[in-house]
Every structure is written in structure tokens, then in C-alpha cells.
Amino acid sequence: MDSLKQAVAEGRLQPDPGQAEIAAHLEALCEALSEWNEGKSGLFSKSKPAPRGLYLYGGVGTGKSLMMDLFFDAAPVAKKRRVHFHQFLQEIQARITHEREKKDSDPLPRVAKALAKQTRLLCFDELQVTDVGDAMILGRLFDGLFAEGVVMVATSNRHPDDLYKNGLNRQLFEPFIDLIKQTLDVRELDSGRDxxxxxxxxxxxxxxxxxxxxxxxxxxxxxxxxxxxxxxxxxxxxxxxxxxxxxxxxxxxxxxxxxxxxxxxxxxxxxxxxxxxxxxxxxxxxxxxxxxxxxxxxxxxxxxxxxxxxxxxxxxxxxxxxxxxxxxxxxxxxxxxxxxxxxxxxxxxxxxxxxxxxxxxxxxxxxxxx
Known part of the structure; x- marks a missing residue:
């Protein structure tokens, strides 16, 4: 993440140990993605497991969006996508409706497989869940995406354990929380400043x-x-x-x-x-x-x-x-x-x-x- 070091050196950013630590983690993820990527074809090795993604949480104004900007631009992946999580959920619900109209069988596996063909690195801004309909599908959707080798990096204001807190039927959402903690590195960005x-x-x-x-x-x-x-x-x-x-x-x-x-x-x-x-x-x-x-x-x-x-x-x-x-x-x-x-x-x-x-x-x- 040389761009972060350059911004600090030029005085556009103040030195921040928390941001520097996260930048080092994301730089290591870029290197892991590069090793996983099989040359110019943009294909990824199926013989090696996908690199662990990152769930970055912290308070408002700590620099999460900046970290995501720097990582997304540097990530050596051809099929990469950055999207606000709320917009992504709206898209998923539309895809499910479309697939359901074509076949009577469970649409989620088909939606996950189609997404995985289009995107190998998914970057989400502001991951949070407030809708019971979204909460019910996320575990199975991302189980399918991770099984297809999709790597996920997300920012949020909340620790995974605090997502959808006190939500309706939250016990059905908890497998998604477990999946995040099993598949992603969970890191807090706490600079102590907004x-x-x-x-x-x-x-x-x-x-x-x-x-x-x-x-x-x-x-x-x-x-x-x-x-x-x-x-x-x-x-x-x-x-x-x-x-x-x-x-x-x-x-x-x-x-x-x-x-x-x-x-x-x-x-x-x-x-x-x-x-x-x-x-x-x-x-x-x-x-x-x-x-x-x-x-x-x-x-x-x-x-x-x-x-x-x-x-x-x-x-x-x-x-x-x-x-x-x-x-x-x-x-x-x-x-x-x-x-x-x-x-x-x-x-x-x-x-x-x-x-x-x-x-x-x-x-x-x-x-x-x-």
C-alpha cells in the first residue's frame, strides 16, 4: 500500500498507527491474491484455497473507506467489484426473483454460482443488516460464494457479533456471523479520532x-x-x-x-x-x-x-x-x-x-x- 505511505509523506494524511497496521494487512492480502492468480489469464488456482478476506470494522471517520479505496485500486484481480452492501442486497433480491421465475427449485445456489463467475473479489462498503428478509438468505448465499472461491473484503461500523442485533429470528442469521469469522480476518480500525x-x-x-x-x-x-x-x-x-x-x-x-x-x-x-x-x-x-x-x-x-x-x-x-x-x-x-x-x-x-x-x-x- 505504497499510496498510503506516499500520502503521509506528502502531508495529505497524518501518520496513524492503526491505519498503517491495516494497510500492512491489506498489502499482504494483495500479495496473496497475486500468488493465487495464475498469470495473465486472470484465472485462479483451484488447487490452493482462496486467501482469507478481511472484515474491517470501526467507528465513523476512522479511515475505513480510505483503506478500501487504496486496497481496491491495488488489488491484482481482473474480476473485482466494489459495491455498497445495501445496494448489493437489493441486487441479490432482484436476482432471486428473476431465477425463481425461471425455475421452481432453490434459486440461491444458481445466484451464487453466477456471481462467482462474474466476480472473484467482492469489496463491500458499510456492511450492516436491518431487514429480516436479507438476514435469512445471507448465510446460504455467502456459503455458496466462498465455496466457489470468492474473496471478500468488507467495512462496517459493527463487530460481526453485533450485526442484526435484536433482529427478528436472529438465530437464523447467526450462521452468517459464524461464516464471517471462519472465512475472514476480523480487524478493528481504532485510531481514536474521527x-x-x-x-x-x-x-x-x-x-x-x-x-x-x-x-x-x-x-x-x-x-x-x-x-x-x-x-x-x-x-x-x-x-x-x-x-x-x-x-x-x-x-x-x-x-x-x-x-x-x-x-x-x-x-x-x-x-x-x-x-x-x-x-x-x-x-x-x-x-x-x-x-x-x-x-x-x-x-x-x-x-x-x-x-x-x-x-x-x-x-x-x-x-x-x-x-x-x-x-x-x-x-x-x-x-x-x-x-x-x-x-x-x-x-x-x-x-x-x-x-x-x-x-x-x-x-x-x-x-x-x-
Missing amino acids: YRLEQLEAAPVYYHPLGSEADSAMDNAFKRLTRGAKVQTCILDVNGRELVVPRQAAGVARFTFDELCARPLGPADYLMVSETFHTVMIDRAPLLTPGKRDAAKRFVTLIDALYEIRTKLIMSAEAEASRLYPEGDYAFEFQRTVSRLMEMSGRAYLAAERRVGESDEDSPDRTHSE
Whole structure:
């Protein structure tokens, strides 16, 4: 993981013993994957067992997404995929439904086998389980994936023993917990600091008016939060539709206002963005005049999604929040959005744990198959 050492040497990251220890573990995993990989064909040895994967857990802002970014880019595997765990579960449920329509027999073995052909290294962001339907299938699904030699690396805020805690019929989920501990190395990343909160509190999260100063402040915020991680485009699958994220790295997504609110996007799109990224940046929100009523309605829906998931927001706008929608027949409804924007700038919100996948409310999927 030379990129981590380089980032520290260049001053983009602070030295962190916990991160250095995890980086060394992931570097060893990269070497094991390279030895397992049979040359340029991209095939893997069936005579040797697959390397043990990694389950990396720890508090918010400790650098788990950064570690995953560095590992994923360095992993010497052609068929590798990084996906937010909640999005992966939605995909699995859709695949099960599709397979069930074709045959009456148990669809899970077929789903696992098909996934294993497409992906040899699965990297998950934010592994957590809140839905009883998901909990019931995970043990058998991953038993099949591991039997096919798929290697898994996952990040989570919770130790495996705390997954789906107090959930309905949890005893049926416990085999998945046992499988994780048998198949993956479980490591905690505990730096004793919340780097994300420190970076968010280092500067304002709402910039106005628009201009070169606001643009520069947004650029600096993006650099601080991504901490030297490689910036890439990714595509999210929203109920079979593609949603392009033009710039993202280390769990941070950056859009212009028009990219999110001037296009015909809806609640499902905004929920997917909110669930996939811990921080969303929005550049250049204009005054929402009566002629921009549709964009204003989408912006309200977007802020609702971010707020419910507790996804962090950094944005630049033409005016302060209370003056963004000065007049028009949607002004009354917009007052709730103003209130939420103000709350989202406060420390309590910035420090709050996200609510991904919770039924009462909330990294990108990158696929390589060269």
C-alpha cells in the first residue's frame, strides 16, 4: 500500500498507527491474491484455497473507506467489484426473483454460482443488516460464494457479533456471523479520532454567494475529505436504470446542482446516492425562482433523503439557505428544507451515525472484468 505511505509523506494524511497496521494487512492480502492468480489469464488456482478476506470494522471517520479505496485500486484481480452492501442486497433480491421465475427449485445456489463467475473479489462498503428478509438468505448465499472461491473484503461500523442485533429470528442469521469469522480476518480500525468530523468541522459546509471563492472552498473541502484517494466516475444501478456519479472518492460524491436537480431524477435516485456515500457535495445551487419550481421540488426531495440517512452535505449556493427560494407557490414547503439545511450544518448532525438500510427511514459500485 505504497499510496498510503506516499500520502503521509506528502502531508495529505497524518501518520496513524492503526491505519498503517491495516494497510500492512491489506498489502499482504494483495500479495496473496497475486500468488493465487495464475498469470495473465486472470484465472485462479483451484488447487490452493482462496486467501482469507478481511472484515474491517470501526467507528465513523476512522479511515475505513480510505483503506478500501487504496486496497481496491491495488488489488491484482481482473474480476473485482466494489459495491455498497445495501445496494448489493437489493441486487441479490432482484436476482432471486428473476431465477425463481425461471425455475421452481432453490434459486440461491444458481445466484451464487453466477456471481462467482462474474466476480472473484467482492469489496463491500458499510456492511450492516436491518431487514429480516436479507438476514435469512445471507448465510446460504455467502456459503455458496466462498465455496466457489470468492474473496471478500468488507467495512462496517459493527463487530460481526453485533450485526442484526435484536433482529427478528436472529438465530437464523447467526450462521452468517459464524461464516464471517471462519472465512475472514476480523480487524478493528481504532485510531481514536474521527477524521471525517475533524475535516467537516475544519471549515464551513455551506458557501455563498457563488463565485471563485466558493468554488475554491468547495475544491479544498473535496481534497480534505478524500485525502488523496483516486477520484473516479462510477455508475449506480437504480431499479435497472443507470445513475452516473461524475466525481467520487473515499465515500464522497460531488455533483453540480444541475446534475442532481435539473434532470428528471426522483426519490429512488436520491435515496441511492444518500445510501452509497457518507458525504455529498453540491456545487452552484442557483436562486430557486418560480421558473425553477421543478428543480426546487427535486432539491427538497434530495435534502429529505440526505437528512433521513444522516448523509453529510457540503454545498455552494447563490444565497444563504433562507433566501434560496425567495417567492413562489412552493415557498411554504421549502421552509422545512431551510430548517434541515441549517440543522445539517451543526455539530450534532455532522457527528451522527448514518442510518443506511433502516426500515423507518438510510461507495460506489465499480466493476472490473477485463
